[in-house]
Amino acid sequence: MLKATLLKATQAGAKVLKEYFNGTFEISSKSTANDLVTEADKKAEAAILAAIREDYPDHYILSEETGEIYSDSTIKWIIDPIDGTVNFAHNIPLCCVSIGVEQDGEMILGAVYNPIINEFFFAQKGFGATLNDQKISVSKKTDMSKACLVTGFPYNWEEMPNDPMQVFERFVKQGLPVRRLGSAAIDLCWVAAGRFDGFWEHNLNSWDSAAGALIVQEAGGKVTDFEGKPYRSSQRKVLATNGHIHAELLNVINNG
Numbered sequence: 001m002l003k004a005t006l007l008k009a010t011q012a013g014a015k016v017l018k019e020y021f022n023g024t025f026e027i028s029s030k031s032t033a034n035d036l037v038t039e040a041d042k043k044a045e046a047a048i049l050a051a052i053r054e055d056y057p058d059h060y061i062l063s064e065e066t067g068e069i070y071s072d073s074t075i076k077w078i079i080d081p082i083d084g085t086v087n088f089a090h091n092i093p094l095c096c097v098s099i100g101v102e103q104d105g106e107m108i109l110g111a112v113y114n115p116i117i118n119e120f121f122f123a124q125k126g127f128g129a130t131l132n133d134q135k136i137s138v139s140k141k142t143d144m145s146k147a148c149l150v151t152g153f154p155y156n157w158e159e160m161p162n163d164p165m166q167v168f169e170r171f172v173k174q175g176l177p178v179r180r181l182g183s184a185a186i187d188l189c190w191v192a193a194g195r196f197d198g199f200w201e202h203n204l205n206s207w208d209s210a211a212g213a214l215i216v217q218e219a220g221g222k223v224t225d226f227e228g229k230p231y232r233s234s235q236r237k238v239l240a241t242n243g244h245i246h247a248e249l250l251n252v253i254n255n256g
């Protein structure tokens, strides 16, 4: 069963993350000095892939450090072995394993587990979202001026429409509290749990958002791109909110 394999794989990755956290490990840079990968990312990924492969040797896999393992299966596993690697490398306990399962282009399962603070988020399409087995839902806030928001910035800065700094500045200049936790998967899950009212980021990869996006939707929230189109795991720009303030956030992102 897909769900059982997802839980097994998430636990296997989280076990590695927890063993290495706060210890000594190799760290190297990828595209820029602060785009990091650690020994734990690689070991966690290997444990996750082995757990999936044991049950489903033929499924399509997309995983951050390994890349794509192509197959013509309709099931695609989208894996971030450690989301929040920079936090992890600095012993900041905001990092997690994030695994989403997509079928025919639609997210059907998602798990995000931060074993350091023991928060396990899970969603199955049509069955709601949970945090440590308790149902969660997005906040009820309807007034953006009272919202608490969260965002993130890419490691690779490139010119892009809706410049991230300008968007950030617009929200901050409206006096809104905007946080930057350093893990897009946790940002999304914290929107799902009602801690934040909205999250946006400009340049995400599928593995950053896949599981978290389903968790937000199943908690009653809304996830789109910056044009308001429904979430697809391949989109780079992601806006996730409680639904009530979605249009207002879209407006600030696009029009100032």
Ligand code: IPD
Binding pocket: 080, 082, 083, 084, 085, 086, 151, 152, 153, 154, 155, 181, 182, 183, 184, 185, 201, 203, 204, 208
């Ligand atoms: C990063 C985190 C971060 C986000 C970056 C991602 P990583 O993922 O999710 O919050 O701002 O865009 O690349 O590298 O820690 O897996």
Ligand code: CA
Binding pocket: 035, 036, 064, 085
């Ligand atoms: Ca990374």
Ligand code: CA
Binding pocket: 080, 082, 083, 084, 184, 207, 208
């Ligand atoms: Ca990530």
Ligand code: CA
Binding pocket: 041, 064, 080, 081, 082, 083, 084, 085
């Ligand atoms: Ca990662």
